[in-house]
Amino acid sequence: MSVLSIILAILLATFITAFMYIQQGSVTLKTEVYEALFAIFIFWLPLSWSITLLFTLFRSLKYIFNQCNNGYELKLLECNRTEVIEDIGYGDLVKVWRRWFMLIIWLTGTQMIVALGFTYVFSLYSAIFDWFNIYILFCFILVSGYFSFILLAGRCKKVKVVKC
Structure with a gap:
């Protein structure tokens, strides 16, 4: 459950970061742009983790029963x-x-x-x-x-x- 929630959070934060990068016109990648993208990713990672943790808690409950x-x-x-x-x-x-x-x-x-x-x-x-x-x-x-x-x-x- 923990690993799945972290993986899903990383994927979701990456998707949001890529969406924002494309939404802003896909500017040329330079050091400043990499730093900005990393800052956006770091901002969205805990928020994504909170959402994916709820999802994996619900999903994992099904597999706890009858084991x-x-x-x-x-x-x-x-x-x-x-x-x-x-x-x-x-x-x-x-x-x-x-x-x-x-x-x-x-x-x-x-x-x-x-x-x-x-x-x-x-x-x-x-x-x-x-x-x-x-x-x-x-x-x-x-x-x-x-x-x-x-x-x-x-x-x-x-x-x-x-x-x-």
Whole structure:
């Protein structure tokens, strides 16, 4: 998921940069133009990464169900909460993904508050958020994603953890 989101973000940022270069008339490539194109690419990369991360989070959720991991697997239940959906489609995941996404948001926010407290108490930063950037946020999201699967079965009634 992480590698796919980064690759898609690089492709999207490259496409946007190339589109802007062509839109401006495809001027002759010189050092200044290369620097400008690189600055545009660097500007769009974190924004693209944010978009592609959401896309890959939704896409990867489908492949998490019905796979055995360390003797356990997540099962997605039908609306009547008794039958297991074997062939899971993206339409079946919308409600589960919303709950999972909100759980990730809350866990990430909690991590940020704890990290902010530690930074404020134990560091010499002059501003509160000097350390914070998209890459730190991505690490927080990865940690939240891990712990969210522990809590997902309790938060979402359509998800059941079973031994396999």
